[in-house]
Amino acid sequence: MFEYFPGNYVWNLGVVATLNSGGLIDEVDRACRPIKEAAAQGEDAGTPDFLRAWTALTDQLVGQAEEAEKAGHTRTAGQLYSRATNYLCQAERMLAHSDENRVPTYRRVLELAQKAFDLQDTRITRVAIPYQGTTLPAYFSAAPATDAGPAPVIILVNGLDSAKEHMYSSGHWAELAARGISCLMLDQPGTGEALRLQGLTARIDTEVWAGAAVDFLEARDDVDADRIGIVGWSLGGYFAPRAAAFEKRLALCVAWGANHNWGAVQRRRLEREGERPVPHYWEHVLWVWGHDDLATFIEFADGVHLDGVVEHITVPFLIAHGENDRQIPLDYAHRSYEQAVNSPRRELRVFTPEEGATEHIGLDHLPHVSTFVADWVADVFAELPTRARS
Numbered sequence: 001m002f003e004y005f006p007g008n009y010v011w012n013l014g015v016v017a018t019l020n021s022g023g024l025i026d027e028v029d030r031a032c033r034p035i036k037e038a039a040a041q042g043e044d045a046g047t048p049d050f051l052r053a054w055t056a057l058t059d060q061l062v063g064q065a066e067e068a069e070k071a072g073h074t075r076t077a078g079q080l081y082s083r084a085t086n087y088l089c090q091a092e093r094m095l096a097h098s099d100e101n102r103v104p105t106y107r108r109v110l111e112l113a114q115k116a117f118d119l120q121d122t123r124i125t126r127v128a129i130p131y132q133g134t135t136l137p138a139y140f141s142a143a144p145a146t147d148a149g150p151a152p153v154i155i156l157v158n159g160l161d162s163a164k165e166h167m168y169s170s171g172h173w174a175e176l177a178a179r180g181i182s183c184l185m186l187d188q189p190g191t192g193e194a195l196r197l198q199g200l201t202a203r204i205d206t207e208v209w210a211g212a213a214v215d216f217l218e219a220r221d222d223v224d225a226d227r228i229g230i231v232g233w234s235l236g237g238y239f240a241p242r243a244a245a246f247e248k249r250l251a252l253c254v255a256w257g258a259n260h261n262w263g264a265v266q267r268r269r270l271e272r273e274g275e276r277p278v279p280h281y282w283e284h285v286l287w288v289w290g291h292d293d294l295a296t297f298i299e300f301a302d303g304v305h306l307d308g309v310v311e312h313i314t315v316p317f318l319i320a321h322g323e324n325d326r327q328i329p330l331d332y333a334h335r336s337y338e339q340a341v342n343s344p345r346r347e348l349r350v351f352t353p354e355e356g357a358t359e360h361i362g363l364d365h366l367p368h369v370s371t372f373v374a375d376w377v378a379d380v381f382a383e384l385p386t387r388a389r390s
Contacts, residue, residue, distance in 0.1 A: 001364040004032055005039035009275045009326065011050070013363060014090045020366035021086050021169040031057040031087065043279045047094045051101060054091035058084045062112070069119070078120025085112040086169040093161055096280035097287040106163075106196050113139075113165050123177070124168070129186070131212040134200070137193040138186045138213075139164050141173040142222060145180035152227030152381045153182040155213050155250075157243075159234025159257070159361075160288060161278045163192030170366060172231075175374035181381065182223065186213055188239065190288045201290030204303055210243035214250065227251050227381045231373060233361045234277070237319075237328070238262050238304060241336065245312035252316045252380045254373055257325070257361040258333035260310075263301040265328065270298065275326040277360070310336055316345035316380045320369055323350050324358040345380065 002019070005011045018028055031053045038046030065080035092105040117124045123142045128135035145151040154176055156167050164185040167173065173183035187194040188209050190202025203209070210230060218225045229252035232240030237259035244253035259265075268274050269281070278284050282294055291297040310317070317340050321333035330350065337348040349372065351357035356365030 001359045004028075005036065008039045008043055010043040010277065010279055011039050011094075013277065013360070014050075014094060016359075017166075017363045017366070018086055018090045020363060021166070022083060022171060023086055024083065027057055027061075027083070027087070043276070044096075047096065047099070047279050048101075050094050051091045051105065054087050055105075058088045058091075058112075061087070065115070074119045078116050078118075081112050081116040082120060082169070085109060085116055085165055088112060089163065089165045089169065093163075093166075094279055097283050103196060106193070109163075109165050110193070113168060116168075121168075124173070127184075127216070129213055129216045131209060134198065136187060136189070136200070136209060136212065137164070137198075138184050139168060139173075141177055141183040141185070143177040143180055143182045145177075146182060146222040150222055150224040151180055151182050152224050152229070152251075152384075153184060153217055154377060155184045155186055155210065155217075155228065155230045157186050157188050157210075157230065157232040157236045157239050158191035159232070159236045159239075159259075159277075160191075161284060162234065163187060163196075165192070170370065172370045172374065175370050176377065179374055179378040181374075181378060184213060184217060188213075195288065202288050204242075205246075206239045206243045207246035210247045210250070214247060218249075225249075227384050229253065229377060229381070231256060231377070233257055234327075235259050235262060237336075238306060241306055241310050241313060241317070241340075244315060244317070245309045248314070250315060251384055252318075252377065253313060254318045254320065254377065255333075255336060256320050256369065256373060257328055258319045258321045258336045259306075259328055260332035260336045261305040261307070263298075263304045266298055266301045274329075275360075277327060306336060307339070310340040311342060313340050313343050315343065316347075317343040318347050318349065318373070318376050320349045320351070320362070320373060322358040322360060322362055322364075323352050325360045327360045347376070 003012045035049045038049040061084040065077040068077040095102045127140045167185040189200040194200040217223045230240045231254040233256035237255035237257040340346045357368040362369030
């Protein structure tokens with residue numbers, strides 16, 4: 001993995017995620033160069049410096065975008081707003097839950113993303129999924145294929161620390177759209193806007209919110225209700241398989257990172273075994289799951305696993321994992337594959353150092369994993385029948 005900040009895995013992860021989600025190396029270098037010394041102080045201490053540096057870059061791009069928009073150069077403005085969204089979203093991801101800048105920064109991310117949609121990615125719209133007396137925020141990317149009728153759709157779900165704006169920046173929705181597949185980029189409970197602005201925390205029984213997303217999609221005229229799949233990255237490698245095991249309307253499942261036993265990973269992290277994905281890690285984890293005591297939470301987290309769960313998956317199931325994933329053991333990918341005995345088409349794809357995409361969820365070569373997943377999804381959907389709509 002490209003390591004801009006030697007010895008600081010968490011900050012390096014943010015840098016490669018940004019670069020592999022449309023960031024430009026010159027812009028990223030200009031943001032990172034002034035904070036090299038701060039990075040050497042550890043993953044937690046310098047996060048305010050990280051925010052200031054990346055906000056300065058964001059401000060510069062926004063100024064350029066506004067000038068381009070005034071001149072009528074809407075494509076250029078849209079590209080600038082899109083990159084600004086990417087940069088500021090990564091900076092927000094690094095902040096502690098208790099940081100007073102977190103919510104204002106995220107609100108600005110939402111505004112920048114909407115400007116990018118309005119000017120550049122007009123097939124992406126903001127939607128709200130009815131869920132237990134409230135709604136779950138999401139972006140819906142309508143594939144061009146929907147102009148001719150209903151199309152298949154993927155529900156793309158977050159991990160522990162991502163948001164739907166990370167999904168947007170990743171471009172995975174565009175890879176799906178090019179293959180005739182729409183995408184619902186969902187901030188499920190415990191992630192993104194659902195957590196930050198609505199206080200909705202994560203839950204073990206992910207089939208509940210997944211079922212709400214399926215209900216929403218089935219009601220749309222542009223969705224082929226027989227071809228709704230779910231893809232989850234990072235901790236989504238637990239969320240998505242759990243959902244597919246018990247929400248039987250889902251037609252396929254992808255674990256983009258095999259988070260087979262996330263509870264066991266937490267016990268390892270208590271012993272400082274394996275890398276952590278974000279600064280201020282335990283504060284973040286307790287926030288996501290709605291707990292306030294670490295000891296109690298660790299006992300609760302023992303229930304976040306897929307043993308006895310993936311056996312209930314009865315649809316095609318892909319597990320994609322990096323050979324050098326420093327957060328989630330490769331053994332978990334094999335365990336998910338070995339236990340998914342009732343999937344009619346199970347596949348394990350391990351990405352190697354020779355090809356890249358060998359780190360956590362392939363962030364070191366994200367487009368390589370993204371296109372592989374999109375091709376697999378397209379192949380599976382092509383084999384499934386399309387329901388005739390009256």
